[in-house]
Amino acid sequence: MTTIIRQDDIIDSVEDALQFISYFHPKDFIDAVHEAYLREESSAAKDAMAQILINSRMCAEGRRPICQDTGIVTVFVNVGMNTHVEGDLSFDDIINEGVRRAYKNPDNVLRASILSDPDGARKNTGDNTPAVIHYKMVPGDTIDIHVAAKGGGSEAKSKFAMLNPSDSVVDWVLSVVPTMGAGWCPPGMLGIGIGGTAEKAMLLAKEALLDPIDIQLLRERGASNRAEELRLELMSKVNDLGIGAQGLGGLTTVLDVKVKDYPSHAANKAVALIPNCAATRHAHFVLDGSGPAMQTPPNLDDWPRVSWEIGDSVRRVNLDTITPADIADWQPGETVLLNGKILTGRDAAHKRMVDMIAKGEPLPVDFTNRFIYYVGPVDPVGDEVVGPAGPTTATRMDKFTRTVLEKTGLIGMIGKAERGPLAIEAIKDNKAVYLMAVGGAAYLVSKAIINSKVVGFADLGMEAIYEFEVKDMPVTVAVDSKGSSVHTTGPKIWKQKIEEHKLVIQ
Template sequence: MSSKQTIVTGEHITKSIADSLQYISYYHPTDYIRYLSSAYEREESPAAKNAMAQILVNSRMAAFGRRPICQDTGLVVIFAKIGMSVQIDSAQGLGDLINEGVRQAYLDPYNPLRASVVSDPLSTRRNTKDNSPAIVHVDLVPGNEITFIVAAKGGGSENKARFTTLNPNASVSDWIVETISTLGSGWCPPGLIGVGVGGSAEKAMLMAKEVLNEPIDMFELLARGPASPEEELRIELYQRINALGIGAQGLGGLTTVVDVKVETFPTHAASKPVALIPQCAANRHIKFTLDGTGPAVLTPPDMSDWPDIEYDSTSSTNARRVNLDTLTKEETATWRAGEMLLLSGKLLTGRDAAHKRIVDLINVGQPLPVDLKGRVIYYVGPVQAVRDEIVGPAGPTTSTRMDMFTEKVLAATGLFAMVGKAERGPVAVEAIVKHRAPYMIAIGGAAYLISKSIKSARVIAFEDLGMEAIYEFEVQDLPVTMAVDVEGNSVHKSGPAEWRQRIMGRL
């Protein structure tokens, strides 16, 4: 047994947490960039290739601008492996030290991050204003160091986490593939899938979450071949999931996942707990060690790992320009699923909390604070602007959360169209067809790039909701894809179906 004792100060823990959260807000892990770049080169679907180009260009812009990759800067999740020969020199507990680091990171005046955490999840859901508290998992291990894994998990992918307990002889692979086929694209592929098998319900979920932070190595695994049942399952799932044809942003294509990670643990003879957690295209995480010599030193990545891709939405000869200020129902009726549009003019914003308030006012016959008739609404909660920015990163949020409000809003307001992320559910599609109000998508994972299309921004209603307030944006050539047209045709159905058939034809 080592007699050496390491003293790690509370200040070094707090600073390291704050620095790491800032770091992962604007730097993608380089392994993900290499794998996504390879997928971009191989991709044959024009829509998916365009989506990946936006994600890669956005990533490079965020790295140079040191601004968030995605407007949803995530729920903070910490895995701390504390050596049993370490003494933490602090009057505060570990959770308090970590949460102070979260506060410092999210309130950083040079790169403020979006506060998305709400307290009292059952009723008031009041924003904590600083994104604390973090979710902290602690493990005591031999040694005289503390190893931290710091991750920021977006709501779109977190909401797609799933768990089941299979019969002992049931196929894990079949359940995973069937489940992913039902998740839609709200988790922002192309990303990763974490799988935990065994233990208990909470252990399986914990394994699935933690294993997502392992290095991406699928190409290496395919080259050398599997050396364990877990690696066999990884390869099988990687191939079967990509064969679904879901593709980038659910538009249909060759790559849905760049890797699949699997962790197992002994379990009860009567059980087979299985957890599935997707990781979105933001893929924010970092690992560092504190050994008592100071806070973590985080070295910027080598930007030569980023591909030199030029993206100019206005250069597309197939894109249709749309003037939002002169829009008519007759014009929106001509838009077709899969078509690329460039939006210019005045665009309203509104997401979950704003929609609830709008519907509450409609239900009691009260006037709305903004006239929605003839307008287009964008489901977004932007990051706070800094310096000379008009608005911070402003990518779309998952639209299915607005489905429950769609019929009421369209019927009562005369709203012309909607912009968000991922597919719409049957109730929303029915309302879209009934009211002939089409739905478009912007690319999730391209928030900083999208913000450059916004030329002015002002809050016009529900200012107390913070990032969920209603803004009016003036946009210029904001690139979107028609997702559901007025006839109910959906690119999220036609795209994956086409590419699933193409892929199966090659097997």
């Protein structure tokens, strides 16, 4: 007997799932971060995880996005061969209508990040469509759907290699993870796909990230196949790298490692690695013809209550009166609370500014002795000044940094993760500073913003130049005016500490 499934039930279920995952972390993820937080010995990493946990509870209570980057939607659909979809749209159009409604929901507007013509005009589609959709035809009388919303920062760190059959997967993973920096917002998960062809390995890695965090259960029962052996070995060895939360150095870089494999050609060993960030977002539902499948809200009592303490040694600064001399003694790893007005700008704004500088055209705002925040905020709802406004990956602005520092009078930048050698050299030469805000704490950060207005490039939407007025916005000095980077020193120190600890145990 054929199961009839209405297209509107699929649309409603996709919309509900995407709204749900925008503000509810999976419980297994929260439990794993909390456990890592409790055992963390690095104060900087512990502080970052505290902000992630506080942000998660705030988002669950306020039903607002965990991260300002509400992701590109990926959908895995298993279509039962005894089902029939009743409606007039293609299956892709059905899924995309659910995405469209979810991202334009007036009660919780989600940021549209999808651009058409990716190597040309790069025009925002306005509703975060189209999704990336994968189908399988399977026996059965239901339609089984997984939806995920993947942030651009973690997706950008995806890796692939076609290894020789005798090459070590472990060696390859350990060689590439340190090159990923912190732009994928650890602590998170690594999805690893092995075998098949190039595209199959990447698909396996992405699918692996849908599985729950259960590495502790695997440790207790032991590995039963090669994929599970790899999970255990890589979990230990990746954390031994000392990269830590947000790349600041610490005991926990990954919360779990997932491995899926597939038969491969005798001459090949395709290996893919895709990280999932601190904004882990995925949901699963099954349609059986009885109506839409709605997500069940979690019990908020399951969220740990973590406090973030502002110590006496924390430096408060007034950005409205700051000068280059004031930032000269800021130290890497130091916590700073920002007060006053900052400007914003990310990829599109930086490119336009550099083009205008080259043409001798005036910029829309004076950057002298100002700080710029790399952010693309979510639109506000209700009485919000701004929606979730966490940092974007700073390395994408590296190629613009020297020009902007030397030609505009800018003295400070705020973003996510590390800076590359080009940017660090420019920061050192211009005696500027780079500050790091916690990726994965976007709603928490937005609560420090007490006023917001667009002051330039309004046509760029979320990539316009805003002026934010902030009160006690927490950041960490990541690169000081002498060019010292905490993302270099922190992991190095903690890798050594972990190695020394293991020697003592032995």
